[in-house]
Amino acid sequence: MAQSEKKKAKAEAKAAAGATSESAPASTATSKPEGTAGGPVAPATPEPQPPSNTLPKQLQPTVDAAPIDTKLGSFDLDDPVLPAWIEESAFKSGGYPYDKPLKSSKYDEDLQALQIELVKLQHHVIEKGLKLVLVFEGRDAAGKGGAIFAFRQYLNPRVARDVALPKPTETERGQWYFQRYVAELPTAGEIVTFDRSWYNRAGVEPVMGFCTPEENKQFLSQAPRFESLLVESGTILFKFWLDIGQEMQMKRFHERRHNPLKIWKLSPMDYAAIGKWKEYSKARDTMLEACHHQAAPWTIVLANDKKRARLNLIRHVLDRVDYPGRDRDVIGKPDPLVVGQGLPFLKRN
Helix, strand or coil: CCHHHHHHHHHHHHHHHHHHHHHCHHHHCCCCCCCCCCCCCCCCCCCCCCCCCCCCHHHCCCCCCCCEECCCCEECCCCCCCCHHHHHHCCCHHHCCCCCCCCHHHHHHHHHHHHHHHHHHHHHHHHHCCEEEEEEEECCCCCHHHHHHHHHCCCCHHHEEEECCCCCCHHHHCCCCCHHHHCCCCCCCEEEEEECCHHHHHCHHHHHCCCCHHHHHHHHHHHHHHHHHHHHCCEEEEEEEEECCHHHHHHHHHHHHHCCCCHHHCCHHHHHHCCCHHHHHHHHHHHHHHHCCCCCCEEEEECCCHHHHHHHHHHHHHHHCCCCCCCHHHHCCCCCCCEEEHHHHHHHC
16 A cells, blocks of 8 residues: 555544544433433534644655654654644743743734844944854754744845755765865855754764764864864854754644645654654753854754744844944843753753
């Protein structure tokens, strides 16, 4: 049986099981309640059915995700019904400090004001021939792409590039590891964002077996020296780690899996990585400890609430780079509950 047919059969079986379990009480709904004189009783209101999988056939994933067992319950990415325990615990997962998301009206107002400041910053970068690099790292579904979009939305794209490199070619695999990233670094007057970066060798590569332990160890030794050279040569370098809780990652993966407008974000690598939470956590901690240094420290952004994460990330950049006309009242200060430095801040949460 083809993979798409297997997945269709799996979804139909789950839907049928849900219908059977929910239709059972309806068969007894017209029986006489205890203590009544008789006569017809209004049927019970049927409970809502699970949403059906609305993905077009050509968008259906070709692989099945293995169910994951956690201390809170089991999670099956292919099941169209998100478990209630994930919905209830996602926002606060990982020790997130807030109970509710930031209101959209407040977010829109603050974002527009901060984006005006970013336009001022870019004008200064161009005028003074500065080189600005922002590295965005984090687990899958941490919100890196959305944060980069918010940062770059109104910048001049001719001098503000986003770099998201595919897997290395055979030629690139034979080069110095940092070589293909060096080719993407900014020239004078340019801003470059990296949607994942040379830190692939500290995260996905060792966890998924794409590099040897020795290559990973060598990278962790070389990265601080490489970054120090960039900073010494005049590059302004920011490194952001966007951190989310496990239940929040599950919720976002589930939305991608069952939303035809977001399914493109879910890759076979995501399917393989979803069951390796602990392995990624260990790799993250090792990376943050080895590569957090004075020239290029790691800035941690707690990102269960995407809106707060984006605003505070932008505030952090605007707070650290001086430029003419900088409006301190607009920028304010990054929220210390959401933004901090290095592994100690992450472990505090």
